[in-house]
Amino acid sequence: MKLYSSIIVDDDEIDRLTVVSYAKKFPWITISGVFENASTALSFLENNDIDIAFLDIEMPGASGIELRKKALSIPVCVFISSHFESAAETFEIQTLDFIVKPFKFPRFEQTMHRIEEFMNIKIKADLYEQTIGGDAIYVKSGTEKVKIRLHEILYLEALKNYTVIVTESKRHYVLKGLTEFLTEDFFRQFVRIHRSFAVMSAKINKVNTSEIELVNGTNLPIGRSYKNDLQNQL
Structure with a gap:
């Protein structure tokens, strides 16, 4: 089984823990970093290659959208945000999916299946x-x-x-x-x-x-x- 590395960036602790908990249910993904703002995530990305990014939009300092624009080399980006009006804008910067908060595991599972499908097809x-x-x-x-x-x-x-x-x-x-x-x-x-x-x-x-x-x-x-x-x- 090929493993894919991921980061989670969200300024809300409960939301971070929720994504971590849900992601751990999938054996093909590893969590390489969990961050509460874009600046610390960008510092981490300077020395680490990541396959998947789960990003919030509204955060202190730089937004998740600004983070994505500086990290377009990450193959898969998923935005998790209550700002559903920003969904169209995120798809302009190579976003695979947009999850609207609050959300439950079945919606996250749907995204994970799509990520797995994307990674498999990328190879094939x-x-x-x-x-x-x-x-x-x-x-x-x-x-x-x-x-x-x-x-x-x-x-x-x-x-x-x-x-x-x-x-x-x-x-x-x-x-x-x-x-x-x-x-x-x-x-x-x-x-x-x-x-x-x-x-x-x-x-x-x-x-x-x-x-x-x-x-x-x-x-x-x-x-x-x-x-x-x-x-x-x-």
Whole structure:
């Protein structure tokens, strides 16, 4: 089992202890440091490589967002904050997930499964390739090819240098950037709503100030710089 190192940064002691307690339930993660402010965390990061960061947003001194901007080399960042209005902004700085306080273990467990999935795919991404033909995309994994029809795709999600093709039943991983996908005619019905997300227009059920709701109930954030593109598309 591969172990991944993590840090927890939160100025609230109870919240720090909660994250520590929850994280210890997963044997594949180690806690390398627990900090109550961004400055001490940054000092630690100068001499230590970390895989996962759990960050609060509002803290004395520098915020968690400022910390993340100075530590973009950390592969996975999860924000845990009561300031849900900041979620869209955090996804602009390579955030994997945003947990709203107060939260319970099932929500944290959901995030941990997503982190594990991300780490596994990061290792295996080079096994995937995609070819386009007709009204379908064919995703290759090893010796098998999976056919995904255009109308089955809910949205595309950018994760580092590969893209997740999300359908209602599965997530498919392709070693190809989201921007490159969106330049192809096959994906002309998709509109980019965020640095990390592009959705098929027909799958949008509702548009709010800071997020959209898809027909299956999934909510995705709208990036500030993409609001005009979304309005024009609709």
